[in-house]
Protein backbone atom coordinates (compact mmCIF):
# COMPACT_ATOMS: atom_id res chain seq x y z
CA UNK A 1 0.00 0.00 0.00
CA UNK A 2 1.16 3.53 -0.70
CA UNK A 3 2.80 4.82 2.50
CA UNK A 4 0.57 7.89 2.61
CA UNK A 5 -2.58 5.81 2.36
CA UNK A 6 -1.12 3.51 5.04
CA UNK A 7 -0.49 6.48 7.32
CA UNK A 8 -4.07 7.68 6.90
CA UNK A 9 -5.41 4.16 7.44
CA UNK A 10 -3.36 3.69 10.64
CA UNK A 11 -4.51 7.01 11.97
CA UNK A 12 -8.16 6.32 11.12
CA UNK A 13 -8.06 2.93 12.89
CA UNK A 14 -6.75 4.38 16.16
CA UNK A 15 -9.09 4.74 19.10
CA UNK A 16 -7.94 8.29 19.61
CA UNK A 17 -5.86 10.81 17.72
CA UNK A 18 -3.72 13.71 18.86
CA UNK A 19 -4.52 16.71 16.68
CA UNK A 20 -3.23 20.27 16.88
CA UNK A 21 -5.95 22.78 15.99
CA UNK A 22 -4.83 26.20 14.75
CA UNK A 23 -6.79 29.40 14.43
CA UNK A 24 -5.56 32.76 13.28
CA UNK A 25 -8.59 35.02 13.22
CA UNK A 26 -9.57 38.42 11.95
CA UNK A 27 -8.10 40.18 15.01
CA UNK A 28 -4.52 39.34 13.90
CA UNK A 29 -3.49 39.07 17.55
CA UNK A 30 -1.77 35.71 17.39
CA UNK A 31 -1.92 32.05 16.47
CA UNK A 32 -4.14 29.95 18.75
CA UNK A 33 -2.61 26.48 19.15
CA UNK A 34 -4.76 23.76 20.77
CA UNK A 35 -3.27 20.32 21.41
CA UNK A 36 -6.26 17.96 21.54
CA UNK A 37 -6.82 14.28 22.08
CA UNK A 38 -9.89 13.29 20.09
CA UNK A 39 -11.61 9.98 20.54
CA UNK A 40 -14.27 8.67 18.20
CA UNK A 41 -16.05 10.69 15.56
CA UNK A 42 -19.40 12.27 14.77
CA UNK A 43 -21.77 12.53 17.70
CA UNK A 44 -19.51 10.12 19.65
CA UNK A 45 -16.61 12.57 19.59
CA UNK A 46 -14.79 13.06 22.93
CA UNK A 47 -12.24 15.82 23.27
CA UNK A 48 -9.53 16.48 25.81
CA UNK A 49 -7.71 19.79 25.49
CA UNK A 50 -4.19 18.77 26.54
CA UNK A 51 -2.43 22.10 26.03
CA UNK A 52 -3.33 25.52 24.71
CA UNK A 53 -1.40 28.62 23.93
CA UNK A 54 -1.68 31.77 21.83
CA UNK A 55 1.60 32.63 20.14
CA UNK A 56 1.47 36.41 19.78
CA UNK A 57 2.28 37.90 16.41
CA UNK A 58 5.00 40.52 16.39
CA UNK A 59 4.53 43.91 14.72
CA UNK A 60 6.35 42.77 11.59
CA UNK A 61 3.84 39.94 11.08
CA UNK A 62 0.82 42.16 11.79
CA UNK A 63 2.04 44.82 9.41
CA UNK A 64 2.70 42.34 6.61
CA UNK A 65 -0.75 40.75 6.92
CA UNK A 66 -2.44 44.14 7.18
CA UNK A 67 -0.85 45.12 3.86
CA UNK A 68 -3.09 42.57 2.10
CA UNK A 69 -5.91 42.12 4.63
CA UNK A 70 -9.55 42.75 3.68
CA UNK A 71 -8.63 45.11 0.85
CA UNK A 72 -9.79 44.95 -2.74
CA UNK A 73 -6.49 46.08 -4.20
CA UNK A 74 -3.23 44.60 -2.99
CA UNK A 75 0.29 43.83 -4.21
CA UNK A 76 -0.12 40.37 -5.75
CA UNK A 77 3.57 39.60 -5.32
CA UNK A 78 3.16 40.24 -1.60
CA UNK A 79 0.22 37.78 -1.42
CA UNK A 80 2.25 35.17 -3.31
CA UNK A 81 5.16 35.57 -0.91
CA UNK A 82 3.02 35.64 2.22
CA UNK A 83 1.29 32.35 1.40
CA UNK A 84 4.36 30.12 1.98
CA UNK A 85 5.85 32.53 4.55
CA UNK A 86 2.84 32.19 6.86
CA UNK A 87 2.87 28.41 6.37
CA UNK A 88 6.50 28.22 7.50
CA UNK A 89 5.96 30.69 10.36
CA UNK A 90 2.94 28.82 11.70
CA UNK A 91 5.00 25.61 11.44
CA UNK A 92 7.82 27.19 13.45
CA UNK A 93 5.33 28.39 16.05
CA UNK A 94 4.05 24.83 16.43
CA UNK A 95 7.59 23.54 16.78
CA UNK A 96 8.14 26.08 19.59
CA UNK A 97 4.95 25.00 21.34
CA UNK A 98 5.84 21.32 21.08
CA UNK A 99 9.29 21.99 22.53
CA UNK A 100 7.72 23.99 25.39
CA UNK A 101 5.21 21.24 26.12
CA UNK A 102 7.81 18.46 25.82
CA UNK A 103 5.79 16.72 23.08
CA UNK A 104 7.41 14.98 20.13
CA UNK A 105 6.17 15.66 16.59
CA UNK A 106 5.97 11.90 16.00
CA UNK A 107 3.23 11.72 18.67
CA UNK A 108 0.95 14.04 16.68
CA UNK A 109 -1.44 12.55 14.13
CA UNK A 110 -2.34 15.78 12.37
CA UNK A 111 -2.32 19.54 12.36
CA UNK A 112 -5.61 21.24 11.51
CA UNK A 113 -4.77 24.62 10.03
CA UNK A 114 -7.32 27.35 9.37
CA UNK A 115 -4.74 29.64 7.74
CA UNK A 116 -5.16 33.40 7.64
CA UNK A 117 -8.29 34.78 6.04
CA UNK A 118 -7.29 37.70 3.86
CA UNK A 119 -10.58 38.24 2.03
CA UNK A 120 -14.15 37.07 2.45
CA UNK A 121 -16.85 38.00 -0.04
CA UNK A 122 -20.20 36.27 -0.30
CA UNK A 123 -22.08 36.91 -3.54
CA UNK A 124 -24.48 39.22 -1.74
CA UNK A 125 -21.52 41.45 -0.90
CA UNK A 126 -19.62 41.55 -4.22
CA UNK A 127 -22.81 41.48 -6.29
CA UNK A 128 -21.25 40.06 -9.47
CA UNK A 129 -23.70 37.42 -10.64
CA UNK A 130 -21.18 35.51 -12.78
CA UNK A 131 -19.24 34.67 -9.59
CA UNK A 132 -20.44 32.83 -6.53
CA UNK A 133 -19.38 33.12 -2.89
CA UNK A 134 -15.66 33.56 -2.28
CA UNK A 135 -13.22 33.41 0.60
CA UNK A 136 -9.43 33.20 0.72
CA UNK A 137 -7.22 31.82 3.46
CA UNK A 138 -3.44 31.79 3.02
CA UNK A 139 -0.62 30.02 4.87
CA UNK A 140 0.23 27.07 2.66
CA UNK A 141 -0.30 23.66 4.29
CA UNK A 142 2.57 21.90 2.45
CA UNK A 143 4.95 24.37 4.05
CA UNK A 144 3.40 23.71 7.46
CA UNK A 145 3.67 19.94 6.97
CA UNK A 146 7.31 20.08 5.83
CA UNK A 147 8.32 22.55 8.58
CA UNK A 148 6.81 20.39 11.34
CA UNK A 149 7.08 16.90 9.83
CA UNK A 150 3.36 16.46 10.66
CA UNK A 151 0.49 15.62 8.31
CA UNK A 152 -1.59 18.76 7.89
CA UNK A 153 -5.27 19.18 7.08
CA UNK A 154 -6.14 22.68 5.89
CA UNK A 155 -8.20 25.00 3.70
CA UNK A 156 -11.53 23.97 5.23
CA UNK A 157 -13.71 26.70 3.81
CA UNK A 158 -13.58 25.96 0.06
CA UNK A 159 -15.60 22.74 0.30
CA UNK A 160 -18.27 24.60 2.25
CA UNK A 161 -18.61 27.06 -0.63
CA UNK A 162 -18.37 24.34 -3.27
CA UNK A 163 -21.29 22.58 -1.58
CA UNK A 164 -23.45 25.70 -1.50
CA UNK A 165 -22.46 27.50 1.73
CA UNK A 166 -20.78 30.88 2.23
CA UNK A 167 -17.55 29.37 3.62
CA UNK A 168 -18.54 30.30 7.20
CA UNK A 169 -19.40 29.99 9.99
CA UNK A 170 -17.93 26.51 10.32
CA UNK A 171 -18.27 26.58 14.13
CA UNK A 172 -21.62 24.84 13.87
CA UNK A 173 -20.01 21.58 12.75
CA UNK A 174 -18.06 21.39 16.01
CA UNK A 175 -20.69 23.04 18.21
CA UNK A 176 -23.32 20.51 17.19
CA UNK A 177 -21.07 17.55 18.00
CA UNK A 178 -19.74 18.89 21.22
CA UNK A 179 -22.28 21.21 22.84
CA UNK A 180 -25.71 19.80 21.98
CA UNK A 181 -27.71 19.22 25.16
CA UNK A 182 -30.92 17.32 25.86
CA UNK A 183 -31.53 19.56 28.88
CA UNK A 184 -31.57 23.06 27.39
CA UNK A 185 -31.73 25.11 24.21
CA UNK A 186 -28.30 26.62 23.72
CA UNK A 187 -26.93 29.64 21.93
CA UNK A 188 -23.17 29.47 21.44
CA UNK A 189 -21.89 33.00 20.96
CA UNK A 190 -18.38 33.71 19.69
CA UNK A 191 -17.09 37.28 19.86
CA UNK A 192 -13.87 37.57 17.89
CA UNK A 193 -13.21 40.28 15.32
CA UNK A 194 -16.55 39.27 13.85
CA UNK A 195 -19.21 37.82 16.16
CA UNK A 196 -21.19 34.72 15.29
CA UNK A 197 -23.63 32.35 16.94
CA UNK A 198 -24.85 28.77 16.71
CA UNK A 199 -28.32 27.70 17.83
CA UNK A 200 -28.59 24.19 19.30
CA UNK A 201 -32.15 23.11 20.19
CA UNK A 202 -32.59 20.75 23.12
CA UNK A 203 -34.39 18.37 20.80
CA UNK A 204 -30.96 17.82 19.19
CA UNK A 205 -32.88 17.96 15.93
CA UNK A 206 -30.05 18.67 13.51
CA UNK A 207 -32.45 20.12 10.95
CA UNK A 208 -33.32 22.94 13.38
CA UNK A 209 -29.69 23.82 14.08
CA UNK A 210 -28.30 26.94 12.47
CA UNK A 211 -25.30 29.20 12.62
CA UNK A 212 -24.68 32.72 11.39
CA UNK A 213 -22.34 35.66 11.54
CA UNK A 214 -23.83 38.56 13.49
CA UNK A 215 -21.67 41.54 12.53
CA UNK A 216 -18.80 43.34 14.24
CA UNK A 217 -17.49 41.94 17.50
CA UNK A 218 -14.15 43.64 18.19
CA UNK A 219 -13.02 44.46 14.69
CA UNK A 220 -13.98 48.15 14.40
CA UNK A 221 -13.06 48.85 18.04
CA UNK A 222 -9.63 47.24 17.48
CA UNK A 223 -9.00 49.15 14.25
CA UNK A 224 -9.97 52.44 15.92
CA UNK A 225 -7.72 51.83 18.94
CA UNK A 226 -4.80 50.90 16.69
CA UNK A 227 -5.25 54.14 14.76
CA UNK A 228 -5.97 56.58 17.61
CA UNK A 229 -4.35 54.98 20.65
CA UNK A 230 -1.22 53.33 19.17
CA UNK A 231 0.72 51.37 20.27
CA UNK A 232 -2.36 49.82 21.94
CA UNK A 233 -3.88 46.99 19.88
CA UNK A 234 -7.26 46.85 21.63
CA UNK A 235 -9.26 48.52 24.39
CA UNK A 236 -7.98 46.43 27.29
CA UNK A 237 -10.68 45.89 29.92
CA UNK A 238 -12.81 48.59 28.18
CA UNK A 239 -10.62 51.27 29.76
CA UNK A 240 -11.04 53.76 26.90
CA UNK A 241 -14.73 53.16 26.15
CA UNK A 242 -15.56 53.65 29.84
CA UNK A 243 -14.13 57.17 29.68
CA UNK A 244 -16.51 58.23 26.91
CA UNK A 245 -20.21 58.82 26.32
CA UNK A 246 -22.35 57.06 23.75
CA UNK A 247 -23.31 59.41 20.90
CA UNK A 248 -26.84 58.38 19.92
CA UNK A 249 -26.75 60.01 16.48
CA UNK A 250 -23.59 58.17 15.50
CA UNK A 251 -24.95 54.96 17.02
CA UNK A 252 -28.09 55.16 14.89
CA UNK A 253 -26.02 55.77 11.76
CA UNK A 254 -23.80 52.76 12.56
CA UNK A 255 -26.89 50.56 12.83
CA UNK A 256 -27.94 51.40 9.28
CA UNK A 257 -26.68 48.60 7.08
CA UNK A 258 -28.51 46.12 4.94
CA UNK A 259 -26.60 43.23 6.57
CA UNK A 260 -28.54 43.72 9.81
CA UNK A 261 -31.87 43.39 8.02
CA UNK A 262 -31.05 40.01 6.44
CA UNK A 263 -32.28 36.76 7.94
CA UNK A 264 -29.86 34.14 9.31
CA UNK A 265 -27.66 32.56 8.00
CA UNK A 266 -25.34 35.23 6.65
CA UNK A 267 -21.63 35.96 6.78
CA UNK A 268 -19.49 39.06 6.77
CA UNK A 269 -16.04 40.35 7.67
CA UNK A 270 -13.76 43.36 8.06
CA UNK A 271 -14.21 43.95 4.33
CA UNK A 272 -17.50 45.60 5.37
CA UNK A 273 -17.11 46.48 9.05
CA UNK A 274 -13.97 48.58 9.13
CA UNK A 275 -12.75 52.13 9.75
CA UNK A 276 -14.25 53.28 6.45
CA UNK A 277 -17.65 52.08 7.72
CA UNK A 278 -17.18 54.20 10.85
CA UNK A 279 -15.95 57.23 8.89
CA UNK A 280 -18.97 57.07 6.58
CA UNK A 281 -21.29 57.04 9.60
CA UNK A 282 -19.37 59.94 11.17
CA UNK A 283 -19.63 61.90 7.95
CA UNK A 284 -23.38 61.34 7.70
CA UNK A 285 -23.85 62.55 11.27
CA UNK A 286 -21.23 65.28 11.23
CA UNK A 287 -19.44 63.71 14.20
CA UNK A 288 -15.89 63.69 12.82
CA UNK A 289 -14.71 65.85 15.72
CA UNK A 290 -16.15 63.58 18.42
CA UNK A 291 -13.66 62.77 21.19
CA UNK A 292 -12.00 59.38 20.54
CA UNK A 293 -13.26 58.13 23.93
CA UNK A 294 -16.84 58.93 22.87
CA UNK A 295 -16.30 57.13 19.56
CA UNK A 296 -15.04 54.08 21.49
CA UNK A 297 -18.00 54.20 23.88
CA UNK A 298 -20.32 54.32 20.86
CA UNK A 299 -18.54 51.51 19.01
CA UNK A 300 -18.64 49.33 22.12
CA UNK A 301 -22.38 49.85 22.46
CA UNK A 302 -22.86 49.32 18.71
CA UNK A 303 -21.22 45.86 18.88
CA UNK A 304 -23.29 45.03 21.97
CA UNK A 305 -26.44 46.13 20.16
CA UNK A 306 -25.90 43.92 17.10
CA UNK A 307 -24.91 40.96 19.25
CA UNK A 308 -27.92 41.40 21.58
CA UNK A 309 -30.27 41.80 18.65
CA UNK A 310 -29.00 38.54 17.16
CA UNK A 311 -29.44 36.72 20.50
CA UNK A 312 -32.97 38.08 20.86
CA UNK A 313 -33.84 37.15 17.25
CA UNK A 314 -32.35 33.69 17.66
CA UNK A 315 -34.21 33.08 20.92
CA UNK A 316 -37.46 34.13 19.21
CA UNK A 317 -40.30 32.61 21.20
CA UNK A 318 -38.27 29.90 22.93
CA UNK A 319 -39.56 29.44 26.46
CA UNK A 320 -36.06 28.97 27.82
CA UNK A 321 -32.48 29.04 26.58
CA UNK A 322 -28.89 29.53 27.78
CA UNK A 323 -26.11 31.54 26.20
CA UNK A 324 -22.46 30.39 26.33
CA UNK A 325 -19.81 32.78 25.06
CA UNK A 326 -16.28 32.48 23.73
CA UNK A 327 -13.72 34.61 21.87
CA UNK A 328 -11.81 37.69 22.97
CA UNK A 329 -14.97 39.78 23.43
CA UNK A 330 -15.74 37.97 26.69
CA UNK A 331 -12.75 39.82 28.18
CA UNK A 332 -14.32 43.21 27.35
CA UNK A 333 -16.38 43.89 30.49
CA UNK A 334 -18.32 46.89 29.17
CA UNK A 335 -19.35 44.96 26.06
CA UNK A 336 -20.62 42.12 28.24
CA UNK A 337 -22.53 44.53 30.51
CA UNK A 338 -24.20 46.19 27.52
CA UNK A 339 -25.18 42.86 25.95
CA UNK A 340 -26.81 41.72 29.18
CA UNK A 341 -28.66 45.01 29.55
CA UNK A 342 -30.01 44.63 26.00
CA UNK A 343 -31.13 41.00 26.43
CA UNK A 344 -33.91 41.15 29.03
CA UNK A 345 -34.47 37.39 28.84
CA UNK A 346 -30.83 36.54 29.59
CA UNK A 347 -29.82 36.81 33.24
CA UNK A 348 -26.31 35.47 32.86
CA UNK A 349 -23.92 34.74 30.00
CA UNK A 350 -21.62 31.87 30.92
CA UNK A 351 -18.49 31.19 28.97
CA UNK A 352 -17.82 27.82 27.36
CA UNK A 353 -15.51 26.73 30.20
CA UNK A 354 -18.78 25.88 31.94
CA UNK A 355 -19.21 23.27 29.18
CA UNK A 356 -15.62 22.05 29.44
CA UNK A 357 -13.93 24.09 26.67
CA UNK A 358 -11.59 27.00 27.32
CA UNK A 359 -13.36 29.91 25.58
CA UNK A 360 -10.12 31.26 24.12
CA UNK A 361 -9.32 27.86 22.61
CA UNK A 362 -12.76 27.05 21.21
CA UNK A 363 -12.15 27.99 17.57
CA UNK A 364 -8.78 26.21 17.43
CA UNK A 365 -10.43 23.11 18.92
CA UNK A 366 -13.14 23.39 16.26
CA UNK A 367 -10.58 22.96 13.50
CA UNK A 368 -9.10 19.93 15.27
CA UNK A 369 -12.62 18.43 15.26
CA UNK A 370 -13.03 19.23 11.56
CA UNK A 371 -9.70 17.54 10.77
CA UNK A 372 -10.77 14.50 12.79
CA UNK A 373 -13.96 14.33 10.75
CA UNK A 374 -11.94 14.67 7.53
CA UNK A 375 -9.67 11.78 8.55
CA UNK A 376 -12.13 9.35 10.15
CA UNK A 377 -15.60 10.79 10.25
CA UNK A 378 -18.52 10.82 7.92
CA UNK A 379 -20.71 13.63 6.74
CA UNK A 380 -22.87 15.24 9.37
CA UNK A 381 -26.50 15.58 8.42
CA UNK A 382 -28.08 18.94 8.92
CA UNK A 383 -31.37 20.26 7.59
CA UNK A 384 -30.75 21.56 4.14
CA UNK A 385 -28.56 23.98 2.33
CA UNK A 386 -30.91 26.91 2.89
CA UNK A 387 -29.56 26.88 6.45
CA UNK A 388 -26.04 27.27 5.03
CA UNK A 389 -24.81 23.99 6.50
CA UNK A 390 -24.06 21.52 3.70
CA UNK A 391 -23.63 17.86 4.67
CA UNK A 392 -19.91 17.49 4.05
CA UNK A 393 -16.51 16.88 5.60
CA UNK A 394 -13.92 19.56 4.98
CA UNK A 395 -10.17 19.99 4.58
CA UNK A 396 -7.34 19.07 2.21
CA UNK A 397 -4.46 16.85 3.26
CA UNK A 398 -0.75 17.70 2.98
CA UNK A 399 1.94 15.12 3.74
CA UNK A 400 5.33 16.16 5.06
CA UNK A 401 7.23 13.73 2.79
Ligand SMILES: Nc1ncnc2c1ncn2[C@@H]1O[C@H](COP(=O)(O)OP(=O)(O)OP(=O)(O)O)[C@@H](O)[C@H]1O
Pocket residue numbers: 023024025026027028029190191192193194195218222233234235236237238326327328329331332333363
Ligand atom coordinates in the same frame (compact mmCIF):
# COMPACT_ATOMS: atom_id res chain seq x y z
N1 LIG B 1 -8.83 42.16 28.28
C1 LIG B 1 -9.51 42.49 27.16
N2 LIG B 1 -10.27 43.61 27.13
C2 LIG B 1 -10.94 43.99 26.03
N3 LIG B 1 -10.91 43.28 24.87
C3 LIG B 1 -10.16 42.17 24.84
C4 LIG B 1 -9.44 41.69 25.97
N4 LIG B 1 -8.80 40.54 25.60
C5 LIG B 1 -9.13 40.30 24.31
N5 LIG B 1 -9.95 41.27 23.84
C6 LIG B 1 -10.48 41.41 22.47
O1 LIG B 1 -10.47 40.16 21.81
C7 LIG B 1 -9.78 40.28 20.56
C8 LIG B 1 -9.22 38.94 20.15
O2 LIG B 1 -10.31 38.05 20.03
P1 LIG B 1 -10.19 36.64 19.31
O3 LIG B 1 -8.83 36.09 19.58
O4 LIG B 1 -11.38 35.87 19.69
O5 LIG B 1 -10.29 37.09 17.81
P2 LIG B 1 -10.10 36.28 16.47
O6 LIG B 1 -10.04 34.82 16.74
O7 LIG B 1 -8.99 36.90 15.73
O8 LIG B 1 -11.46 36.67 15.72
P3 LIG B 1 -12.44 35.92 14.71
O9 LIG B 1 -13.20 34.93 15.53
O10 LIG B 1 -13.29 37.02 14.20
O11 LIG B 1 -11.61 35.33 13.66
C9 LIG B 1 -8.78 41.38 20.79
O12 LIG B 1 -8.32 41.96 19.59
C10 LIG B 1 -9.60 42.34 21.65
O13 LIG B 1 -10.44 43.15 20.88
Ligand SMILES: CC(=O)N[C@H]1[C@@H]2OC[C@@H](O2)[C@@H](O)[C@@H]1O[C@H](C)C(=O)O
Pocket residue numbers: 025026117120135167168169170171172192193194195196213267268269363
Ligand atom coordinates in the same frame (compact mmCIF):
# COMPACT_ATOMS: atom_id res chain seq x y z
C1 LIG C 1 -14.10 33.91 6.50
C2 LIG C 1 -13.68 33.82 7.93
O1 LIG C 1 -12.51 33.62 8.23
N1 LIG C 1 -14.64 33.95 8.85
C3 LIG C 1 -14.39 33.83 10.27
C4 LIG C 1 -14.47 35.19 10.94
O2 LIG C 1 -14.23 35.09 12.33
C5 LIG C 1 -15.49 34.92 12.99
C6 LIG C 1 -16.48 34.85 11.86
O3 LIG C 1 -15.82 35.64 10.87
C7 LIG C 1 -16.63 33.41 11.34
O4 LIG C 1 -17.57 33.40 10.30
C8 LIG C 1 -15.35 32.80 10.81
O5 LIG C 1 -14.63 32.01 11.73
C9 LIG C 1 -15.19 31.01 12.54
C10 LIG C 1 -14.09 30.19 13.13
C11 LIG C 1 -16.20 30.07 11.85
O6 LIG C 1 -16.09 29.81 10.66
O7 LIG C 1 -17.05 29.55 12.57
